[in-house]
Amino acid sequence: MSYVVGFGNLYPKHVHHRGASIPNNRVKYNCKGEWKWRxxxxxxxxxxxxxxxxxxxxxxxxxxxxxxxxYTEPTLAGNAGLVASLVALSGVRTGIDINSMFSAVPPMFPTSPPPPAPWTP
Structure with missing residues (x-):
């Protein structure tokens, strides 16, 4: 059993995803109308x-x-690791230094102030 949709002969066919479960028949459905497809x-x-x-x-x-x-929800968080692993396995050089790729991201919290200077009489 493959848990990646479309991969192999046996994979999930009832994915909990609005775009996958509603047919493309050019009809606009309201929220309750979509339940019949879900x-x-x-x-x-x-x-x-x-x-x-x-x-x-x-x-x-x-x-x-x-x-x-x-069982059948394809989440962003669940797929992020898969995508990252496949990129790493591809061997493609992206020019990104994985050790410093987040250095340009500002910190979430302000940095602590420096300690006070030593007191001298």
Whole structure:
């Protein structure tokens, strides 16, 4: 079982993703109208190729059910590690120094003031 959508012969077909589960039939659906697609037992009409879903539970079981997002939700946080790993494995030189790539990012908190100068009488 592949947890990357579109990879291999057996991958999730009921991904919990609005763009994947609603057909491209040029009809605008309201929020309640989209529920019929979310709750449909049919496979998604659109494949989100490359998205990695959450995967199996602690018992190594996977339920390919769109309404159970614990298994089939492709999150940004879950896919970030996959993308970073694939970039690293590609061997492509990006010109980015991984040891200093975040040096231009300002700190989240102001820096502490310097300690007071020693007192001299």
């Amino acid at each position: 709750d449909s037992p049919k496979p998604n009409p659109n494949i989100v190729v490359g998205a990695m879903v959450a995967g199996p539970d602690k018992n190594d079981e996977f339920r390919d059910v769109r309404t159970n997002y614990n």
